[in-house]
Amino acid sequence: MTHTLLSPMDMHVHLRDEAMLKCVAPLSAQSFSAAIVMPNLVPPITTIEALKAYHGRILEAMGEMIFEPLMTLFFKSDYTRAFLEEASLYIKALKLYPSGITTNSEGGVASMDIETLRPVLEVMSDLGLILCVHGETNGFVMDREKEFCSIYESLASAFPRLKIVMEHITTKESVALLDKYENLYATITLHHLLITLDDVAGGMLKPHLFCKPIAKRYEDREALLQVSLKAHPKVMFGSDSAPHPVHKKECCGCAAGVFTAPIALQALTELFHKHHMLANLQAFVSNNAQTIYGYKPPFKEISLVKIPYDVPHSYGDVIPMFAGEQLAWSLK
Amino acid sequence: MTHTLLSPMDMHVHLRDEAMLKCVAPLSAQSFSAAIVMPNLVPPITTIEALKAYHGRILEAMGEMIFEPLMTLFFKSDYTRAFLEEASLYIKALKLYPSGITTNSEGGVASMDIETLRPVLEVMSDLGLILCVHGETNGFVMDREKEFCSIYESLASAFPRLKIVMEHITTKESVALLDKYENLYATITLHHLLITLDDVAGGMLKPHLFCKPIAKRYEDREALLQVSLKAHPKVMFGSDSAPHPVHKKECCGCAAGVFTAPIALQALTELFHKHHMLANLQAFVSNNAQTIYGYKPPFKEISLVKIPYDVPHSYGDVIPMFAGEQLAWSLK
Numbered sequence: 117m118t119h120t121l122l123s124p125m126d127m128h129v130h131l132r133d134e135a136m137l138k139c140v141a142p143l144s145a146q147s148f149s150a151a152i153v154m155p156n157l158v159p160p161i162t163t164i165e166a167l168k169a170y171h172g173r174i175l176e177a178m179g180e181m182i183f184e185p186l187m188t189l190f191f192k193s194d195y196t197r198a199f200l201e202e203a204s205l206y207i208k209a210l211k212l213y214p215s216g217i218t219t220n221s222e223g224g225v226a227s228m229d230i231e232t233l234r235p236v237l238e239v240m241s242d243l244g245l246i247l248c249v250h251g252e253t254n255g256f257v258m259d260r261e262k263e264f265c266s267i268y269e270s271l272a273s274a275f276p277r278l279k280i281v282m283e284h285i286t287t288k289e290s291v292a293l294l295d296k297y298e299n300l301y302a303t304i305t306l307h308h309l310l311i312t313l314d315d316v317a318g319g320m321l322k323p324h325l326f327c328k329p330i331a332k333r334y335e336d337r338e339a340l341l342q343v344s345l346k347a348h349p350k351v352m353f354g355s356d357s358a359p360h361p362v363h364k365k366e367c368c369g370c371a372a373g374v375f376t377a378p379i380a381l382q383a384l385t386e387l388f389h390k391h392h393m394l395a396n397l398q399a400f401v402s403n404n405a406q407t408i409y410g411y412k413p414p415f416k417e418i419s420l421v422k423i424p425y426d427v428p429h430s431y432g433d434v435i436p437m438f439a440g441e442q443l444a445w446s447l448k
Numbered sequence: 449m450t451h452t453l454l455s456p457m458d459m460h461v462h463l464r465d466e467a468m469l470k471c472v473a474p475l476s477a478q479s480f481s482a483a484i485v486m487p488n489l490v491p492p493i494t495t496i497e498a499l500k501a502y503h504g505r506i507l508e509a510m511g512e513m514i515f516e517p518l519m520t521l522f523f524k525s526d527y528t529r530a531f532l533e534e535a536s537l538y539i540k541a542l543k544l545y546p547s548g549i550t551t552n553s554e555g556g557v558a559s560m561d562i563e564t565l566r567p568v569l570e571v572m573s574d575l576g577l578i579l580c581v582h583g584e585t586n587g588f589v590m591d592r593e594k595e596f597c598s599i600y601e602s603l604a605s606a607f608p609r610l611k612i613v614m615e616h617i618t619t620k621e622s623v624a625l626l627d628k629y630e631n632l633y634a635t636i637t638l639h640h641l642l643i644t645l646d647d648v649a650g651g652m653l654k655p656h657l658f659c660k661p662i663a664k665r666y667e668d669r670e671a672l673l674q675v676s677l678k679a680h681p682k683v684m685f686g687s688d689s690a691p692h693p694v695h696k697k698e699c700c701g702c703a704a705g706v707f708t709a710p711i712a713l714q715a716l717t718e719l720f721h722k723h724h725m726l727a728n729l730q731a732f733v734s735n736n737a738q739t740i741y742g743y744k745p746p747f748k749e750i751s752l753v754k755i756p757y758d759v760p761h762s763y764g765d766v767i768p769m770f771a772g773e774q775l776a777w778s779l780k
Contacts, residue, residue, distance in 0.1 A: 257650040258590065317649060317662055318589040320701035326653040333588060366699050369652035369769065435700065442549060 117422040118448065119385055119394055123149035123413040124401040128248070128283055128303045128354025129377060130154045130219075131185070138177045139432040140359050143378040145183035145273050147447065149402075150413035152248070152354065153185045155211055155222040160190035164199075167206050170222055173303040182414050187309050188248065193225055193232050197239045208409055209246035209281070210236075217252050217260075218328040219358065219372055224250075228267045230274050241277040247411065248281045252288070258313070262289045272297035279408065284308065284356045286329045288339035292348045303354025304344050306383055307437060309375045312337050323370040324435050340408055345391050347399035352408060355380045359434040377435045379427055383438065385420045389395065419448035449754035450780065451717055455481035455745040456733040460580070460615055460635045460686025461709060462486045463506055463517070471764040472508045472691050475710040477515035479779065481734075482745040484686065485517045487543055488552040492522035496531075499538050514746050525557055525564050529571045537608065540741055541578035541613070542568075549584050549592075550660040551690065551704055556582075560599045562606050573609040578741065580613045583622070584661055589756045590645070593661050594621045604629035611740065616688045617638065618661045620671035626682045634741050635686025636676050638715055639769060642659055644669050655702040656767050657689065677723050679731035683741045684740060691766040707768045711759055715770065717752045717777040751780035754757070 129151045131141050144151055153174065155161035161170055167187055174185040175230050189195075189203055191212035213224030225233070240247060251268055252260035268290070271280055282290050282302040311331045316322050325331070343351050357380065360375025365371060376383070381401070388397045406412060425446035427438040461483045463473050476483055485506065487493035493502055499519055507515040521527075522537055523544035545556030557565070572579060582591035600622070603612055614622050614634040624718055625632050638649060643663045647653050657663070675683050689712065690705025697703060708715070713733070720729045759770040759779040 245699055256644070257646050291578075312588070314589050320703060321653070321655055321658040322701060323653055324700060325656070326649065330649055333590075337458065368656060368771075369654060371652060439700075 118419050119389070119397070120417055120419045121381070121398055123416050124381060124418055125149055125353070125405050125413055126151040126355045126357070126377070126380070127352040127405050128152055128154065128305070129155070130192070130354050130356070130358040132359060133157050133170070133173065136359055136361070136434075137173060139434065140357070140375075140377055141174055141177035142179070142181060143431060144357070145178050145181035146378065147381040147418060148183065149416040150184040150186055150411075152209060153187055155188045155190040156213065158220050159222050160220065161188070162190050162192055162223075164202055164206065164270075167203070169250050171206070182416050184414055186411070188225065191225065191236070191247075192223075193236055195236050196239070200236070200239045200243060200245065204243045204245055207245065208411065209248045210240065210277065211248045211250070211283075213250045214252065214254070217254065219249055221250065230270055234274070237271075237278055239277050241275055241365040246279045246281060247271070248283050251282050251285075257330055258332065261285070261287045265289050265293060268293055268300060272300050275299070282406075284329060284354060285340065286332050287336045291339040291343055294343065294348060300350070301350045303352050303356070304340050305354060305356045305374075306380045307331065307442055308337065309341050309344055309387060310383070323365045324437065325374060326370055326372055327356070328372040328373045344400055345388065345393040345396060347396035347404060349399075349404055349407070351400065352405040353384065353401045362430065362435055365435065375431075375434050378431060379425075379436055379443060381418065381420060382425050382443045382445045382447065384418060386443055389445070420445045421448050450751050451721070451729070452749055452751045453713070453730055453733060455748050456469070456713060456750055457481060457685070457690070457737050457745055458483040458687045458712070459684040459737050460486065460637070460688050461485055462488070462688070462690045464691060465489050465502070465505065468691055468693070469505060471766065472689070472707075472709060473506055473509035474511070474513060475763060476689070477510050477513035478710065479750060480515065481748040482516040482518055484541065485519055487520045487522040488545065490552050492552065492555050493520070494522050494524055494555075496534055496538065499535065503538070514748050518743070519757055520755040520758075522555065523557065523568070523579075524555075525568055526567050532568070532571045532575060536575045536577055537576065540743065541580045542572065543580045543582070543615075545582045546584065546586070549582055549586065553582070562602055566606070569603075569607050569610055569703055573607055578611045578613060579603070580615050583614050583617075589662055590664065593617070593619045593719045597621050597625060600625055600632060601629065606631050607631070613740075616661060616666050616686060617672065619668045623675055624672040626675065626680060633682045633684070635688070636672050637663050637686060637688045637698075637706075638708050638712045639663070640669065641673050641676055641719060642715070648662055654758070656769065656771070657706060658704055659688070659706045660704040674694070676732055677720065677725040677728060679728035679736060681731075681739070683732065684737040685716065685733045693765040694762065694767055697767065707763075707766050710763060711757075711768055711775060713750065713759050713778045714752060714775045714779065715744055718775055721777070752777045753780050
């Protein structure tokens, strides 16, 4: 049994830099035709020079593979119109992080005050740049995304022409916003379709499943699953694949991030097939994103076959989700 | 500044066995005069022979130190009256674990059905044996203790002469039960007075703060703190100090348990002092338990002085809470 996907895309990925980039970028390119690349390097991507240099390093890491890295800038509320006009030649989106909310987000915005953000968001609206948001407050870990929903609502109302992507949503409350505001969209990860907090901390504590936002409750996972399986036109697959070397995961203070890039398509195919929704996977992993981003990715046929795939224990220094386990589908 | 405690007790501790026992038992004896010792070894303590042998190994590990290990049996619903009568010569309590709910609990009870438990609980009532309970369902990790509250209520109502200790409570719902049923008591750990899920999984993931029941919300911690600081007569200090070797904590599937035995009294003194409640610490760490258990521990004066204590990075192969940090009080 074979299932073919045309130009699948990963609308939220961390490719990192240097040795890690060289390790993980080809693994993304193996499955995907294009990807929205997160800008939270150290230091974050905040200049045209850094943007172009990072783009070059990614292409170099890809070698001859067909894969278009779609670049993003790290949101700063003091960017000028002239700067954003120039940047818009190179980027699809800006990624907004509340300061300190996740890995390498220390330079993020200190306040989500609309008036502080207004100048940059107005220019982004004018230029058709997309706003990608890590939507968490600094509240109690299980409430952070839910608490952020009112901020999403304020942003969506205040900037009706701005396309806002709620990145890696994890709650039923965020899902509910999709049908409430025309200009709110979302990416959904593989792992948030599969796990809850029980998988992270209900049995043994599992550092390789620890991520931000943290996995939530069963009813949240169910809400994410339902909009994904039906390929709700406002949701896109974004893996949030976030590799860390094993010594930063299995230690006394484990970094947040699940590494899924090399197994995401196989696991998604298994999930959609199990739910008899395989016909919708194309929209979830490509067509919806093409419409939302107004973007046509390089043509690439990716075929999956229903032959078991033994997930490696590691890729280089990184442990993937399902390490050492078997998935039902393989890349052909 | 000095504060002296008379015969402090730890009413819930895991002393383990073999090399670990030899490492941790003297650390408990340094601070405490007596302790309720958990029976969840592998295999669990379910016979008089195992009980006496384990008691002997603990005494041997203590050497000349003044410390009385108060033994418990691993609850089984098929114990006979004759067996329990003989066991009652050696034990204070039986510890009931729902099967599979925590470390080494696989042999626990498969069902909390009152009628299944009735024969043993009736005999325990007759003999004045105390029932210690790990009160969690197998539900969602943040709901397990709250869901168990109705079981505590059924037990308390069905066996009014039985003293039932809700072990290591972590929720405001459990606190509320203390004033509702005369025969419900509780132990409270140090770590649940200090941390919430935010400390475990809100920043980096912290395996050394991962325990069962998992730390809950701020309002839960506040409820625990209030009954502890006022030394509510039905609450007792029980550290649930649960050592694991570092390779079982910093790995891909971390075992549950916080190791606090060697730093518990220092940290409790700091906490009660900070809240101007030092006068109540004696009741929380000894007097309440003496009344509830009807037990007089060996006389032992433990003095704490307000001199900073640099917590070691490890004790043998075990990482304690506050490893490498400084506490405000030291054992004299």
